[in-house]
Amino acid sequence: MDQLFSNKLIKEPRKADNIEFRALEITDFEKGFSELLQQLTEAKFEKSKFLERFIQMKNQPDTYYIIVAEDITTNRICATGCLFVEKKFIRSCGTCAHIEDIVVDSRYRGKNLGLKVIEHLKHIGNTLGCYKLILDCDEKNVKFYEKCGFERKGVQLSCYNTTIIPKAKL
Numbered sequence: 348m349d350q351l352f353s354n355k356l357i358k359e360p361r362k363a364d365n366i367e368f369r370a371l372e373i374t375d376f377e378k379g380f381s382e383l384l385q386q387l388t389e390a391k392f393e394k395s396k397f398l399e400r401f402i403q404m405k406n407q408p409d410t411y412y413i414i415v416a417e418d419i420t421t422n423r424i425c426a427t428g429c430l431f432v433e434k435k436f437i438r439s440c441g442t443c444a445h446i447e448d449i450v451v452d453s454r455y456r457g458k459n460l461g462l463k464v465i466e467h468l469k470h471i472g473n474t475l476g477c478y479k480l481i482l483d484c485d486e487k488n489v490k491f492y493e494k495c496g497f498e499r500k501g502v503q504l505s506c507y508n509t510t511i512i513p514k515a516k517l
């Protein structure tokens with residue numbers, strides 16, 4: 348099975364309550380990966396685009412760690428999250444990681460699935476020796492991330508290229 352990275356990096360237990368945590372696989376397009384991401388933001392893409400991006404990510408090893416939670420009773424993806432690894436010169440040529448694109452299917456929220464996704468990503472980050480994990484989020488999600496062990500630090504600023512993403516879609 349073609350997967351983005353080795354499942355050996357994912358902490359045990361990988362399976363509980365009919366939910367399996369694993370690396371993103373090339374067949375996950377058919378299992379509702381795009382539909383799930385659309386619950387976070389604009390994320391409509393064709394299968395060919397998914398495959399192209401999957402291969403690009405896989406060809407950049409040690410960088411993209413996208414995990415999914417699959418409901419093994421329905422074979423649908425019900426949660427996902429990404430750990431993006433950034434190599435730096437500071438902190439003794441350290442490595443930091445960014446947590447991105449966390450989403451739990453609305454039918455599965457409030458069951459600690461989001462918390463588990465973050466725990467799995469934190470485990471990967473720690474195993475890879477990242478000196479910190481950082482993320483940006485809306486104010487309404489701050490409490491969730493605090494429950495996951497994150498603390499408020501700094502302020503988020505952004506500068507969108509409005510020729511690519513029009514202001515109306517921000």
Ligand SMILES: CC(=O)SCCNC(=O)CCNC(=O)[C@H](O)C(C)(C)COP(=O)(O)OP(=O)(O)OC[C@H]1O[C@@H](n2cnc3c(N)ncnc32)[C@H](O)[C@@H]1OP(=O)(O)O
Nearest residue numbers: 447448449450451456457458459460461462484490491494
């Ligand atoms: C870096 C980024 O990607 S930011 C984008 C975050 N994603 C989104 O906004 C997409 C839409 N939202 C979601 O997918 C989900 O609501 C998530 C990911 C934010 C939370 O996932 P869930 O599975 O519902 O959260 P989970 O059940 O694991 O909650 C863990 C704890 O946080 C609490 N919590 C979860 N969301 C919130 C919230 N918005 N406000 C306050 N507390 C919250 C829960 O009550 C629970 O606390 P408890 O253990 O004391 O009961």
